[in-house]
Amino acid sequence: MSQFDVVVIGAGPGGYIAAIRAAQLGFKTACIDAGVNKAGDTPALGGTCLNVGCIPSKALLQSSENYHEVLHDFAEHGITVGDVKFDAAKMVARKDEIVTKLTGGIAYLFKKNKIESIFGKGSFKGQNGELWQIEVDNKGEKSLIEAKHVIVATGSSPRPLPLVEIDNKNVLDNEGALNLTEVPKKLGVIGSGVIGLEMGSVWKRVGSDVTVLEAMPTFMAAADQQIAKEAFKIFTKEQGLTIELGVAIKEIKNGVKGVSVSYEVAGKAKTETFDKLIVAIGRVPNTDGLNAEAVGLVKDERGFITVNDLCQTNLPNVWAVGDVVRGPMLAHKAMDEGVAVAERLAGQKPHLDFNTIPWVIYTDPEIAWVGKTEEQLKAEGIEYKKGQSGFAANGRALGLGKAQGTVKILACAKTDRVLGVHMIGPMVSELVAEGVMSMEFSASSEDIARIVHAHPALSEAIHEASLAVDKRALHG
Ligand code: FAD
Ligand code: NAI
Numbered sequence: 326m327s328q329f330d331v332v333v334i335g336a337g338p339g340g341y342i343a344a345i346r347a348a349q350l351g352f353k354t355a356c357i358d359a360g361v362n363k364a365g366d367t368p369a370l371g372g373t374c375l376n377v378g379c380i381p382s383k384a385l386l387q388s389s390e391n392y393h394e395v396l397h398d399f400a401e402h403g404i405t406v407g408d409v410k411f412d413a414a415k416m417v418a419r420k421d422e423i424v425t426k427l428t429g430g431i432a433y434l435f436k437k438n439k440i441e442s443i444f445g446k447g448s449f450k451g452q453n454g455e456l457w458q459i460e461v462d463n464k465g466e467k468s469l470i471e472a473k474h475v476i477v478a479t480g481s482s483p484r485p486l487p488l489v490e491i492d493n494k495n496v497l498d499n500e501g502a503l504n505l506t507e508v509p510k511k512l513g514v515i516g517s518g519v520i521g522l523e524m525g526s527v528w529k530r531v532g533s534d535v536t537v538l539e540a541m542p543t544f545m546a547a548a549d550q551q552i553a554k555e556a557f558k559i560f561t562k563e564q565g566l567t568i569e570l571g572v573a574i575k576e577i578k579n580g581v582k583g584v585s586v587s588y589e590v591a592g593k594a595k596t597e598t599f600d601k602l603i604v605a606i607g608r609v610p611n612t613d614g615l616n617a618e619a620v621g622l623v624k625d626e627r628g629f630i631t632v633n634d635l636c637q638t639n640l641p642n643v644w645a646v647g648d649v650v651r652g653p654m655l656a657h658k659a660m661d662e663g664v665a666v667a668e669r670l671a672g673q674k675p676h677l678d679f680n681t682i683p684w685v686i687y688t689d690p691e692i693a694w695v696g697k698t699e700e701q702l703k704a705e706g707i708e709y710k711k712g713q714s715g716f717a718a719n720g721r722a723l724g725l726g727k728a729q730g731t732v733k734i735l736a737c738a739k740t741d742r743v744l745g746v747h748m749i750g751p752m753v754s755e756l757v758a759e760g761v762m763s764m765e766f767s768a769s770s771e772d773i774a775r776i777v778h779a780h781p782a783l784s785e786a787i788h789e790a791s792l793a794v795d796k797r798a799l800h801g
Contacts, residue, residue: 332472337372339647340478343663357447481648513599520605549698693757696745708738712793720781727751741769
Protein backbone atom coordinates (compact mmCIF):
# COMPACT_ATOMS: atom_id res chain seq x y z
CA MET A 326 0.00 0.00 0.00
CA SER A 327 1.35 3.46 -0.92
CA GLN A 328 2.19 5.72 1.98
CA PHE A 329 2.61 9.49 1.83
CA ASP A 330 3.49 12.33 4.14
CA VAL A 331 0.62 14.37 2.72
CA VAL A 332 -2.49 13.39 0.78
CA VAL A 333 -4.62 16.17 -0.64
CA ILE A 334 -8.22 15.37 -1.63
CA GLY A 335 -9.26 17.71 -4.46
CA ALA A 336 -7.13 19.43 -7.10
CA GLY A 337 -8.89 22.79 -7.32
CA PRO A 338 -6.99 25.99 -6.43
CA GLY A 339 -6.97 25.05 -2.73
CA GLY A 340 -5.82 21.47 -3.28
CA TYR A 341 -3.37 21.72 -6.17
CA ILE A 342 -1.59 24.67 -4.59
CA ALA A 343 -1.40 22.89 -1.20
CA ALA A 344 0.07 19.83 -2.96
CA ILE A 345 2.68 21.90 -4.84
CA ARG A 346 3.75 23.81 -1.71
CA ALA A 347 3.90 20.60 0.35
CA ALA A 348 6.08 18.95 -2.32
CA GLN A 349 8.32 22.03 -2.48
CA LEU A 350 8.82 21.72 1.27
CA GLY A 351 10.03 18.13 0.88
CA PHE A 352 6.91 16.12 1.73
CA LYS A 353 6.08 12.98 -0.23
CA THR A 354 2.75 14.15 -1.60
CA ALA A 355 -0.23 12.71 -3.47
CA CYS A 356 -3.30 14.53 -4.76
CA ILE A 357 -6.57 12.69 -5.42
CA ASP A 358 -9.05 14.32 -7.76
CA ALA A 359 -12.24 13.15 -9.45
CA GLY A 360 -12.59 16.03 -11.93
CA VAL A 361 -13.06 15.30 -15.63
CA ASN A 362 -12.96 17.45 -18.75
CA LYS A 363 -16.03 18.86 -20.56
CA ALA A 364 -16.45 15.68 -22.63
CA GLY A 365 -16.39 13.68 -19.40
CA ASP A 366 -13.79 11.23 -20.72
CA THR A 367 -10.45 12.51 -19.40
CA PRO A 368 -9.28 13.51 -15.92
CA ALA A 369 -8.93 17.29 -15.64
CA LEU A 370 -7.16 18.93 -12.72
CA GLY A 371 -7.85 22.48 -11.53
CA GLY A 372 -11.31 22.04 -9.96
CA THR A 373 -14.21 24.42 -10.41
CA CYS A 374 -11.94 27.40 -10.98
CA LEU A 375 -10.12 26.14 -14.05
CA ASN A 376 -12.81 23.93 -15.55
CA VAL A 377 -16.16 25.62 -14.96
CA GLY A 378 -15.51 28.77 -12.93
CA CYS A 379 -13.07 31.66 -12.82
CA ILE A 380 -11.08 30.97 -15.97
CA PRO A 381 -13.78 30.02 -18.49
CA SER A 382 -16.11 32.77 -17.26
CA LYS A 383 -13.39 35.39 -17.70
CA ALA A 384 -12.66 34.12 -21.21
CA LEU A 385 -16.32 34.57 -22.19
CA LEU A 386 -16.49 37.95 -20.47
CA GLN A 387 -13.55 39.15 -22.58
CA SER A 388 -14.92 37.80 -25.88
CA SER A 389 -18.33 39.30 -25.30
CA GLU A 390 -16.81 42.61 -24.25
CA ASN A 391 -14.75 42.73 -27.44
CA TYR A 392 -17.86 42.13 -29.54
CA HIS A 393 -19.80 44.78 -27.66
CA GLU A 394 -16.97 47.29 -28.07
CA VAL A 395 -16.74 46.72 -31.80
CA LEU A 396 -20.46 47.32 -32.13
CA HIS A 397 -20.88 50.21 -29.76
CA ASP A 398 -17.57 51.87 -28.88
CA PHE A 399 -15.32 51.75 -31.94
CA ALA A 400 -17.21 54.46 -33.84
CA GLU A 401 -16.16 57.21 -31.40
CA HIS A 402 -12.51 56.31 -32.16
CA GLY A 403 -13.20 56.92 -35.83
CA ILE A 404 -13.25 53.22 -36.64
CA THR A 405 -16.05 52.07 -38.87
CA VAL A 406 -16.66 48.37 -39.21
CA GLY A 407 -19.25 46.71 -41.39
CA ASP A 408 -21.04 43.42 -41.19
CA VAL A 409 -19.87 42.42 -37.72
CA LYS A 410 -20.80 38.86 -36.91
CA PHE A 411 -20.76 36.91 -33.69
CA ASP A 412 -20.19 33.16 -33.41
CA ALA A 413 -21.10 31.85 -29.94
CA ALA A 414 -19.76 28.36 -30.72
CA LYS A 415 -16.36 29.84 -31.60
CA MET A 416 -16.31 31.91 -28.42
CA VAL A 417 -17.01 28.76 -26.39
CA ALA A 418 -14.37 26.78 -28.34
CA ARG A 419 -11.77 29.48 -27.53
CA LYS A 420 -12.77 29.25 -23.88
CA ASP A 421 -12.37 25.45 -24.01
CA GLU A 422 -8.86 25.80 -25.42
CA ILE A 423 -7.84 28.08 -22.55
CA VAL A 424 -9.30 25.60 -20.04
CA THR A 425 -7.46 22.65 -21.63
CA LYS A 426 -4.20 24.59 -21.64
CA LEU A 427 -4.46 25.50 -17.97
CA THR A 428 -5.71 22.14 -16.67
CA GLY A 429 -2.86 20.48 -18.59
CA GLY A 430 -0.55 22.99 -16.92
CA ILE A 431 -1.49 21.65 -13.48
CA ALA A 432 -0.70 18.09 -14.62
CA TYR A 433 2.71 19.39 -15.75
CA LEU A 434 3.29 21.12 -12.39
CA PHE A 435 2.39 17.91 -10.53
CA LYS A 436 4.96 15.98 -12.56
CA LYS A 437 7.60 18.65 -12.11
CA ASN A 438 7.10 18.65 -8.34
CA LYS A 439 6.95 14.82 -8.17
CA ILE A 440 3.39 14.84 -6.82
CA GLU A 441 1.54 11.58 -7.35
CA SER A 442 -1.67 12.48 -9.16
CA ILE A 443 -4.39 9.93 -8.43
CA PHE A 444 -7.68 9.90 -10.31
CA GLY A 445 -10.82 8.97 -8.40
CA LYS A 446 -13.02 9.86 -5.46
CA GLY A 447 -11.23 10.00 -2.14
CA SER A 448 -12.92 9.16 1.15
CA PHE A 449 -11.89 8.42 4.72
CA LYS A 450 -11.62 4.73 5.55
CA GLY A 451 -10.05 4.68 9.00
CA GLN A 452 -6.69 4.85 10.77
CA ASN A 453 -3.59 2.70 10.89
CA GLY A 454 -1.67 3.95 13.93
CA GLU A 455 -1.03 7.61 13.27
CA LEU A 456 -1.64 7.22 9.53
CA TRP A 457 -4.98 8.11 7.92
CA GLN A 458 -6.36 5.58 5.47
CA ILE A 459 -7.95 7.03 2.36
CA GLU A 460 -9.93 4.95 -0.11
CA VAL A 461 -9.77 5.92 -3.77
CA ASP A 462 -12.70 4.92 -5.95
CA ASN A 463 -11.79 5.03 -9.65
CA LYS A 464 -15.06 4.15 -11.38
CA GLY A 465 -15.71 1.27 -9.00
CA GLU A 466 -12.10 0.12 -8.77
CA LYS A 467 -11.07 0.71 -5.17
CA SER A 468 -7.61 1.14 -3.67
CA LEU A 469 -6.26 2.27 -0.33
CA ILE A 470 -3.48 4.75 0.45
CA GLU A 471 -2.15 6.03 3.77
CA ALA A 472 -0.84 9.40 4.86
CA LYS A 473 0.25 11.19 8.00
CA HIS A 474 -1.48 14.42 6.95
CA VAL A 475 -4.68 14.82 4.96
CA ILE A 476 -5.75 18.13 3.42
CA VAL A 477 -9.40 18.13 2.34
CA ALA A 478 -9.98 20.54 -0.56
CA THR A 479 -13.11 19.12 -2.16
CA GLY A 480 -14.61 22.50 -3.04
CA SER A 481 -18.24 23.28 -3.76
CA SER A 482 -21.12 22.66 -6.19
CA PRO A 483 -24.07 24.78 -7.30
CA ARG A 484 -26.84 25.07 -4.71
CA PRO A 485 -29.92 23.38 -6.17
CA LEU A 486 -33.28 25.16 -6.40
CA PRO A 487 -35.90 22.61 -5.28
CA LEU A 488 -38.42 23.94 -7.84
CA VAL A 489 -36.50 22.80 -10.91
CA GLU A 490 -34.00 20.25 -12.10
CA ILE A 491 -30.84 21.40 -13.87
CA ASP A 492 -30.69 19.68 -17.29
CA ASN A 493 -27.94 21.94 -18.68
CA LYS A 494 -29.96 22.16 -21.88
CA ASN A 495 -32.62 24.73 -20.97
CA VAL A 496 -32.13 25.09 -17.24
CA LEU A 497 -28.47 25.75 -16.63
CA ASP A 498 -26.04 25.91 -13.73
CA ASN A 499 -22.67 27.65 -14.05
CA GLU A 500 -21.38 24.85 -16.26
CA GLY A 501 -24.26 25.02 -18.74
CA ALA A 502 -24.15 28.82 -18.75
CA LEU A 503 -20.57 28.62 -20.04
CA ASN A 504 -21.41 26.30 -22.91
CA LEU A 505 -24.27 27.83 -24.88
CA THR A 506 -23.38 27.66 -28.54
CA GLU A 507 -26.26 29.88 -29.64
CA VAL A 508 -27.32 33.19 -28.19
CA PRO A 509 -30.65 32.72 -26.38
CA LYS A 510 -33.23 35.31 -27.38
CA LYS A 511 -34.60 35.56 -23.87
CA LEU A 512 -32.41 34.56 -20.96
CA GLY A 513 -33.61 34.34 -17.36
CA VAL A 514 -31.18 34.31 -14.44
CA ILE A 515 -32.19 33.39 -10.91
CA GLY A 516 -29.87 35.10 -8.44
CA SER A 517 -28.14 38.45 -8.91
CA GLY A 518 -24.96 37.24 -7.20
CA VAL A 519 -21.54 37.12 -8.79
CA ILE A 520 -22.33 34.36 -11.30
CA GLY A 521 -25.70 35.89 -12.22
CA LEU A 522 -24.13 39.27 -12.95
CA GLU A 523 -21.10 37.93 -14.82
CA MET A 524 -22.98 35.39 -16.96
CA GLY A 525 -25.93 37.74 -17.42
CA SER A 526 -23.46 40.35 -18.75
CA VAL A 527 -21.84 37.88 -21.17
CA TRP A 528 -25.10 36.91 -22.86
CA LYS A 529 -26.58 40.44 -22.72
CA ARG A 530 -23.55 41.83 -24.58
CA VAL A 531 -23.96 39.35 -27.41
CA GLY A 532 -27.64 40.05 -27.85
CA SER A 533 -29.81 38.22 -25.29
CA ASP A 534 -32.67 39.96 -23.59
CA VAL A 535 -31.68 39.23 -19.98
CA THR A 536 -33.88 39.29 -16.87
CA VAL A 537 -32.33 38.67 -13.45
CA LEU A 538 -34.62 37.61 -10.62
CA GLU A 539 -33.20 38.18 -7.14
CA ALA A 540 -34.78 37.16 -3.83
CA MET A 541 -33.13 39.83 -1.69
CA PRO A 542 -34.61 43.33 -1.62
CA THR A 543 -31.08 44.78 -1.70
CA PHE A 544 -28.81 44.63 -4.76
CA MET A 545 -25.34 43.20 -4.05
CA ALA A 546 -25.94 43.19 -0.30
CA ALA A 547 -22.32 42.26 0.53
CA ALA A 548 -20.86 45.21 -1.39
CA ASP A 549 -20.60 48.82 -0.26
CA GLN A 550 -24.05 50.17 -1.04
CA GLN A 551 -22.85 53.38 -2.71
CA ILE A 552 -20.94 51.26 -5.23
CA ALA A 553 -23.82 48.77 -5.51
CA LYS A 554 -26.27 51.58 -6.32
CA GLU A 555 -23.94 52.99 -8.99
CA ALA A 556 -23.59 49.49 -10.48
CA PHE A 557 -27.35 48.87 -10.45
CA LYS A 558 -27.95 52.11 -12.34
CA ILE A 559 -25.33 51.30 -14.99
CA PHE A 560 -26.45 47.67 -15.45
CA THR A 561 -30.16 48.49 -15.71
CA LYS A 562 -30.45 52.02 -17.17
CA GLU A 563 -27.43 52.01 -19.49
CA GLN A 564 -26.83 48.35 -20.32
CA GLY A 565 -30.45 47.26 -20.37
CA LEU A 566 -30.32 44.33 -17.95
CA THR A 567 -33.68 43.86 -16.24
CA ILE A 568 -33.03 43.19 -12.56
CA GLU A 569 -36.00 42.49 -10.33
CA LEU A 570 -35.31 42.55 -6.57
CA GLY A 571 -37.37 41.05 -3.75
CA VAL A 572 -38.65 38.26 -5.95
CA ALA A 573 -40.27 35.05 -4.65
CA ILE A 574 -40.04 32.27 -7.25
CA LYS A 575 -43.25 30.23 -7.14
CA GLU A 576 -43.09 27.78 -10.04
CA ILE A 577 -40.76 26.82 -12.88
CA LYS A 578 -41.88 24.75 -15.87
CA ASN A 579 -39.31 23.44 -18.33
CA GLY A 580 -41.32 22.70 -21.47
CA VAL A 581 -41.00 22.56 -25.25
CA LYS A 582 -41.77 26.27 -25.63
CA GLY A 583 -39.12 27.31 -23.14
CA VAL A 584 -38.78 27.70 -19.41
CA SER A 585 -41.61 29.58 -17.74
CA VAL A 586 -40.97 31.12 -14.36
CA SER A 587 -43.83 32.29 -12.18
CA TYR A 588 -42.89 34.65 -9.39
CA GLU A 589 -44.18 37.32 -7.07
CA VAL A 590 -42.64 40.74 -6.79
CA ALA A 591 -43.99 43.72 -4.79
CA GLY A 592 -47.25 41.84 -4.23
CA LYS A 593 -47.80 41.18 -7.94
CA ALA A 594 -47.81 37.78 -9.63
CA LYS A 595 -45.82 37.58 -12.86
CA THR A 596 -44.85 34.87 -15.34
CA GLU A 597 -41.98 35.13 -17.82
CA THR A 598 -40.98 32.56 -20.42
CA PHE A 599 -37.32 32.26 -21.30
CA ASP A 600 -35.41 30.29 -23.93
CA LYS A 601 -32.82 29.45 -21.30
CA LEU A 602 -32.70 29.87 -17.54
CA ILE A 603 -29.52 30.11 -15.47
CA VAL A 604 -29.85 29.18 -11.80
CA ALA A 605 -27.07 30.77 -9.73
CA ILE A 606 -28.22 30.94 -6.12
CA GLY A 607 -24.98 30.19 -4.31
CA ARG A 608 -22.91 27.07 -3.75
CA VAL A 609 -22.77 24.22 -1.25
CA PRO A 610 -19.67 22.44 0.10
CA ASN A 611 -18.72 19.02 -1.36
CA THR A 612 -18.56 16.81 1.71
CA ASP A 613 -21.11 14.10 1.00
CA GLY A 614 -18.73 11.56 -0.53
CA LEU A 615 -15.98 11.94 2.08
CA ASN A 616 -17.31 9.36 4.56
CA ALA A 617 -16.57 12.00 7.21
CA GLU A 618 -18.82 10.17 9.69
CA ALA A 619 -16.57 7.09 9.66
CA VAL A 620 -13.75 9.04 11.27
CA GLY A 621 -15.81 11.64 13.16
CA LEU A 622 -14.81 14.62 11.00
CA VAL A 623 -17.03 17.45 12.23
CA LYS A 624 -19.14 19.53 9.82
CA ASP A 625 -21.34 22.50 10.62
CA GLU A 626 -25.11 22.62 10.11
CA ARG A 627 -24.63 23.80 6.47
CA GLY A 628 -22.24 20.94 5.64
CA PHE A 629 -18.97 22.94 5.73
CA ILE A 630 -16.05 21.18 7.41
CA THR A 631 -15.47 22.92 10.72
CA VAL A 632 -11.98 24.44 10.97
CA ASN A 633 -10.22 27.03 13.09
CA ASP A 634 -8.29 30.02 11.70
CA LEU A 635 -5.36 27.69 10.92
CA CYS A 636 -7.58 25.36 8.81
CA GLN A 637 -7.27 22.56 11.40
CA THR A 638 -10.27 20.24 11.68
CA ASN A 639 -11.27 18.42 14.88
CA LEU A 640 -9.06 15.45 13.81
CA PRO A 641 -5.28 15.40 14.36
CA ASN A 642 -3.33 16.08 11.13
CA VAL A 643 -6.52 16.53 9.10
CA TRP A 644 -6.84 19.95 7.55
CA ALA A 645 -9.38 21.55 5.20
CA VAL A 646 -9.11 24.54 2.86
CA GLY A 647 -11.05 26.49 0.23
CA ASP A 648 -14.76 26.39 -0.57
CA VAL A 649 -15.34 23.40 1.68
CA VAL A 650 -14.69 25.55 4.78
CA ARG A 651 -16.02 28.86 6.13
CA GLY A 652 -15.20 32.19 4.50
CA PRO A 653 -15.64 33.57 1.00
CA MET A 654 -15.77 31.07 -1.87
CA LEU A 655 -12.89 32.58 -3.82
CA ALA A 656 -10.01 30.90 -5.62
CA HIS A 657 -7.34 33.18 -4.15
CA LYS A 658 -8.63 32.54 -0.61
CA ALA A 659 -8.48 28.77 -1.31
CA MET A 660 -4.93 29.02 -2.71
CA ASP A 661 -3.59 31.06 0.18
CA GLU A 662 -5.13 28.67 2.71
CA GLY A 663 -3.50 25.78 0.81
CA VAL A 664 -0.07 27.40 0.98
CA ALA A 665 -0.50 28.25 4.65
CA VAL A 666 -1.47 24.67 5.61
CA ALA A 667 1.50 23.16 3.74
CA GLU A 668 3.84 25.61 5.47
CA ARG A 669 2.32 24.81 8.88
CA LEU A 670 3.08 21.12 8.26
CA ALA A 671 6.70 22.15 7.80
CA GLY A 672 6.68 23.98 11.14
CA GLN A 673 6.45 27.44 9.63
CA LYS A 674 4.14 30.13 11.01
CA PRO A 675 2.36 31.65 8.00
CA HIS A 676 -0.37 34.21 8.61
CA LEU A 677 -3.44 34.76 6.48
CA ASP A 678 -5.41 37.96 7.07
CA PHE A 679 -9.07 37.27 6.27
CA ASN A 680 -9.80 41.03 6.47
CA THR A 681 -7.75 41.74 3.39
CA ILE A 682 -9.13 39.23 0.91
CA PRO A 683 -10.15 41.15 -2.20
CA TRP A 684 -13.43 40.64 -4.06
CA VAL A 685 -13.77 41.28 -7.78
CA ILE A 686 -16.84 41.10 -10.01
CA TYR A 687 -15.79 41.07 -13.64
CA THR A 688 -18.68 43.02 -15.10
CA ASP A 689 -18.08 46.12 -17.21
CA PRO A 690 -17.36 48.33 -15.38
CA GLU A 691 -15.66 45.97 -12.96
CA ILE A 692 -16.41 46.08 -9.24
CA ALA A 693 -13.75 45.39 -6.63
CA TRP A 694 -13.24 45.90 -2.95
CA VAL A 695 -11.22 45.02 0.10
CA GLY A 696 -11.95 45.62 3.77
CA LYS A 697 -15.03 47.05 5.42
CA THR A 698 -17.96 48.73 3.71
CA GLU A 699 -19.52 51.94 5.05
CA GLU A 700 -22.48 49.85 6.22
CA GLN A 701 -20.19 47.54 8.23
CA LEU A 702 -18.28 50.43 9.80
CA LYS A 703 -21.55 52.09 10.85
CA ALA A 704 -22.91 48.83 12.28
CA GLU A 705 -19.69 48.33 14.24
CA GLY A 706 -19.73 51.93 15.52
CA ILE A 707 -16.33 52.72 13.98
CA GLU A 708 -15.86 56.40 13.13
CA TYR A 709 -14.43 56.86 9.68
CA LYS A 710 -13.50 59.44 7.06
CA LYS A 711 -14.07 58.91 3.38
CA GLY A 712 -12.48 60.16 0.22
CA GLN A 713 -13.63 59.43 -3.29
CA SER A 714 -12.70 60.13 -6.86
CA GLY A 715 -14.43 59.42 -10.14
CA PHE A 716 -12.87 58.12 -13.33
CA ALA A 717 -14.73 60.82 -15.31
CA ALA A 718 -11.75 63.20 -15.14
CA ASN A 719 -9.04 60.52 -15.28
CA GLY A 720 -7.04 61.02 -18.47
CA ARG A 721 -6.16 57.36 -18.96
CA ALA A 722 -9.78 56.27 -18.44
CA LEU A 723 -10.95 58.85 -20.97
CA GLY A 724 -8.36 57.62 -23.47
CA LEU A 725 -9.56 54.07 -22.95
CA GLY A 726 -13.13 55.23 -23.46
CA LYS A 727 -14.03 53.79 -20.05
CA ALA A 728 -14.40 56.84 -17.84
CA GLN A 729 -17.18 55.51 -15.65
CA GLY A 730 -16.99 54.71 -11.98
CA THR A 731 -15.68 55.68 -8.58
CA VAL A 732 -12.91 54.83 -6.13
CA LYS A 733 -13.71 55.27 -2.46
CA ILE A 734 -11.30 54.99 0.45
CA LEU A 735 -12.53 54.62 4.02
CA ALA A 736 -10.06 55.47 6.77
CA CYS A 737 -10.25 55.45 10.57
CA ALA A 738 -11.30 58.91 11.82
CA LYS A 739 -8.75 58.77 14.66
CA THR A 740 -5.70 57.01 13.17
CA ASP A 741 -6.24 57.52 9.41
CA ARG A 742 -5.56 53.77 8.91
CA VAL A 743 -7.19 52.48 5.71
CA LEU A 744 -10.19 50.29 6.62
CA GLY A 745 -11.74 49.71 3.21
CA VAL A 746 -11.25 50.44 -0.47
CA HIS A 747 -14.26 50.17 -2.82
CA MET A 748 -14.24 50.61 -6.56
CA ILE A 749 -16.31 50.43 -9.68
CA GLY A 750 -14.57 51.25 -12.93
CA PRO A 751 -12.12 50.12 -15.60
CA MET A 752 -9.66 47.37 -14.60
CA VAL A 753 -10.38 47.80 -10.90
CA SER A 754 -9.63 44.05 -10.64
CA GLU A 755 -6.00 45.16 -10.93
CA LEU A 756 -6.28 48.42 -8.97
CA VAL A 757 -7.68 46.68 -5.89
CA ALA A 758 -4.21 45.19 -5.28
CA GLU A 759 -3.04 48.64 -4.12
CA GLY A 760 -5.84 48.65 -1.56
CA VAL A 761 -4.91 45.14 -0.38
CA MET A 762 -1.23 46.08 -0.09
CA SER A 763 -2.07 49.27 1.80
CA MET A 764 -4.22 47.41 4.29
CA GLU A 765 -1.71 44.56 4.71
CA PHE A 766 0.98 47.13 5.54
CA SER A 767 -1.42 49.04 7.86
CA ALA A 768 -1.09 52.13 5.67
CA SER A 769 -2.86 55.38 6.45
CA SER A 770 -4.70 57.20 3.68
CA GLU A 771 -1.92 59.79 3.91
CA ASP A 772 0.64 57.07 3.08
CA ILE A 773 -1.21 56.43 -0.20
CA ALA A 774 -1.47 60.16 -0.84
CA ARG A 775 2.32 60.53 -0.48
CA ILE A 776 3.12 57.72 -2.94
CA VAL A 777 3.99 58.90 -6.46
CA HIS A 778 1.47 57.37 -8.87
CA ALA A 779 2.28 57.17 -12.59
CA HIS A 780 0.55 59.58 -14.94
CA PRO A 781 -1.64 59.09 -16.85
CA ALA A 782 -2.87 55.95 -15.12
CA LEU A 783 -6.07 54.53 -13.71
CA SER A 784 -4.33 54.27 -10.32
CA GLU A 785 -4.38 58.07 -10.11
CA ALA A 786 -8.03 57.66 -9.08
CA ILE A 787 -6.79 55.88 -5.93
CA HIS A 788 -4.31 58.68 -5.33
CA GLU A 789 -7.03 61.31 -5.72
CA ALA A 790 -9.39 59.37 -3.42
CA SER A 791 -6.69 59.22 -0.75
CA LEU A 792 -6.13 62.98 -1.05
CA ALA A 793 -9.88 63.46 -0.82
CA VAL A 794 -9.94 61.70 2.58
CA ASP A 795 -8.05 64.76 3.84
CA LYS A 796 -10.19 67.07 1.68
CA ARG A 797 -7.26 68.04 -0.52
CA ALA A 798 -8.05 66.35 -3.84
CA LEU A 799 -6.19 68.19 -6.59
CA HIS A 800 -8.54 67.42 -9.45
CA GLY A 801 -11.83 67.03 -7.56
P1 FAD B 1 -12.83 23.45 -6.27
O1 FAD B 1 -12.22 24.36 -7.27
O2 FAD B 1 -14.30 23.26 -6.30
O3 FAD B 1 -12.10 22.05 -6.46
C1 FAD B 1 -12.47 20.92 -5.76
C2 FAD B 1 -11.98 19.68 -6.51
O4 FAD B 1 -12.18 18.54 -5.67
C3 FAD B 1 -12.74 19.38 -7.80
O5 FAD B 1 -11.84 19.06 -8.82
C4 FAD B 1 -13.61 18.18 -7.47
O6 FAD B 1 -13.84 17.33 -8.58
C5 FAD B 1 -12.72 17.49 -6.45
N1 FAD B 1 -13.44 16.59 -5.51
C6 FAD B 1 -14.56 16.83 -4.80
N2 FAD B 1 -14.84 15.79 -4.00
C7 FAD B 1 -13.85 14.89 -4.21
C8 FAD B 1 -13.55 13.62 -3.66
N3 FAD B 1 -14.31 13.06 -2.73
N4 FAD B 1 -12.45 12.97 -4.12
C9 FAD B 1 -11.65 13.51 -5.07
N5 FAD B 1 -11.88 14.72 -5.60
C10 FAD B 1 -12.96 15.40 -5.17
N6 FAD B 1 -13.32 32.73 -7.63
C11 FAD B 1 -12.47 33.76 -7.78
O7 FAD B 1 -11.65 34.01 -6.89
N7 FAD B 1 -12.46 34.54 -8.91
C12 FAD B 1 -13.33 34.33 -9.91
O8 FAD B 1 -13.31 35.04 -10.91
C13 FAD B 1 -14.25 33.27 -9.79
N8 FAD B 1 -15.13 33.01 -10.77
C14 FAD B 1 -16.00 31.96 -10.65
C15 FAD B 1 -16.91 31.73 -11.67
C16 FAD B 1 -17.81 30.69 -11.56
C17 FAD B 1 -18.79 30.45 -12.67
C18 FAD B 1 -17.77 29.83 -10.42
C19 FAD B 1 -18.71 28.67 -10.29
C20 FAD B 1 -16.87 30.06 -9.39
C21 FAD B 1 -15.98 31.13 -9.50
N9 FAD B 1 -15.07 31.41 -8.48
C22 FAD B 1 -14.22 32.48 -8.61
C23 FAD B 1 -14.99 30.59 -7.26
C24 FAD B 1 -13.84 29.59 -7.36
O9 FAD B 1 -14.01 28.79 -8.51
C25 FAD B 1 -13.78 28.74 -6.11
O10 FAD B 1 -13.72 29.56 -4.97
C26 FAD B 1 -12.56 27.83 -6.14
O11 FAD B 1 -12.57 26.99 -7.26
C27 FAD B 1 -12.50 26.99 -4.87
O12 FAD B 1 -11.39 26.16 -4.92
P2 FAD B 1 -11.34 24.77 -4.12
O13 FAD B 1 -10.00 24.21 -4.38
O14 FAD B 1 -11.77 24.98 -2.72
O15 FAD B 1 -12.47 23.87 -4.79
P1 NAI C 1 -23.86 34.30 -4.73
O1 NAI C 1 -23.91 33.90 -3.32
O2 NAI C 1 -22.86 35.29 -5.17
O3 NAI C 1 -25.28 34.88 -5.17
C1 NAI C 1 -26.45 34.13 -5.10
C2 NAI C 1 -27.61 35.09 -5.19
O4 NAI C 1 -28.81 34.33 -5.35
C3 NAI C 1 -27.79 35.93 -3.93
O5 NAI C 1 -27.93 37.28 -4.28
C4 NAI C 1 -29.05 35.34 -3.29
O6 NAI C 1 -29.78 36.31 -2.56
C5 NAI C 1 -29.80 34.88 -4.52
N1 NAI C 1 -30.78 33.83 -4.25
C6 NAI C 1 -30.67 32.76 -3.41
N2 NAI C 1 -31.79 32.01 -3.46
C7 NAI C 1 -32.63 32.59 -4.36
C8 NAI C 1 -33.93 32.28 -4.84
N3 NAI C 1 -34.59 31.21 -4.44
N4 NAI C 1 -34.48 33.12 -5.75
C9 NAI C 1 -33.82 34.21 -6.19
N5 NAI C 1 -32.58 34.56 -5.75
C10 NAI C 1 -32.00 33.76 -4.85
O7 NAI C 1 -23.76 32.93 -5.54
P2 NAI C 1 -23.41 32.61 -7.06
O8 NAI C 1 -23.64 33.79 -7.93
O9 NAI C 1 -24.11 31.34 -7.32
O10 NAI C 1 -21.86 32.35 -7.01
C11 NAI C 1 -21.34 31.41 -6.07
C12 NAI C 1 -20.03 31.85 -5.56
O11 NAI C 1 -19.02 31.65 -6.55
C13 NAI C 1 -19.92 33.34 -5.23
O12 NAI C 1 -20.44 33.65 -3.98
C14 NAI C 1 -18.46 33.54 -5.28
O13 NAI C 1 -17.92 33.14 -4.04
C15 NAI C 1 -18.02 32.61 -6.37
N6 NAI C 1 -17.82 33.38 -7.60
C16 NAI C 1 -16.86 34.34 -7.62
C17 NAI C 1 -16.66 35.11 -8.74
C18 NAI C 1 -15.64 36.19 -8.69
O14 NAI C 1 -14.87 36.21 -7.76
N7 NAI C 1 -15.59 37.08 -9.67
C19 NAI C 1 -17.41 34.89 -9.95
C20 NAI C 1 -18.44 33.88 -9.81
C21 NAI C 1 -18.59 33.15 -8.69
